[in-house]
Amino acid sequence: MPNKSDQHDSPALARFTGSMVRRAQQRHIAVWLAEVSAEITSVQYAALKILQDTPGVNQRRLGDELDVDRSTIADLVARMVRNGLIERTDNPVDKRSYVLYLTAAGKEQLTTLRPRVEEVERILTARLSPDEARELRRLLAALLPEPESS
Structure with a gap:
């Protein structure tokens, strides 16, 4: 089941670069923790x-x-x-x-x-x-x- 961070931004938020950059950074952190290291x-x-x-x-x-x-x-x-x-x-x-x-x-x-x-x-x-x-x-x-x- 997809979690909230897996869902697409609403069209209203998707037009804001900062919102998209923040979400991309959150995804990077999650993938980093899963694939690389928590330390x-x-x-x-x-x-x-x-x-x-x-x-x-x-x-x-x-x-x-x-x-x-x-x-x-x-x-x-x-x-x-x-x-x-x-x-x-x-x-x-x-x-x-x-x-x-x-x-x-x-x-x-x-x-x-x-x-x-x-x-x-x-x-x-x-x-x-x-x-x-x-x-x-x-x-x-x-x-x-x-x-x-x-």
């Missing part, structure tokens, strides 16, 4: 991926890449350090900041979760053609503010 959030996964691609990035740049504010990135990093996924060390160039690296456990989580994350993508875009999925990502990116240059 590792999609933001934490994104942080792991960024640290894999740019080891030794500073905490501020990681926050910029994730588009989260300073207090949020500080909390996220502290939680990931506590959980043994990343290590934080003093920045040798700027002692006022930290540089971040994946731990062995963080690398293992990334490897384990990657196929599950790809499954989330497949589920979320199952009713779209590859061109439509690319267009959806392009349109969603157009809704976001331009990144600030550092």
Whole structure:
């Protein structure tokens, strides 16, 4: 039996972009929890991926890449350090900041979760053609503010 979140928005609500984005985000969270992890959030996964691609990035740049504010990135990093996924060390160039690296456990989580994350993508875009999925990502990116240059 479909639940309320599986039903289509009323025509009145469907015309509001914010309502549709909110519902899409709710669906993403539900699929993430079912397919990937209740312990590792999609933001934490994104942080792991960024640290894999740019080891030794500073905490501020990681926050910029994730588009989260300073207090949020500080909390996220502290939680990931506590959980043994990343290590934080003093920045040798700027002692006022930290540089971040994946731990062995963080690398293992990334490897384990990657196929599950790809499954989330497949589920979320199952009713779209590859061109439509690319267009959806392009349109969603157009809704976001331009990144600030550092």
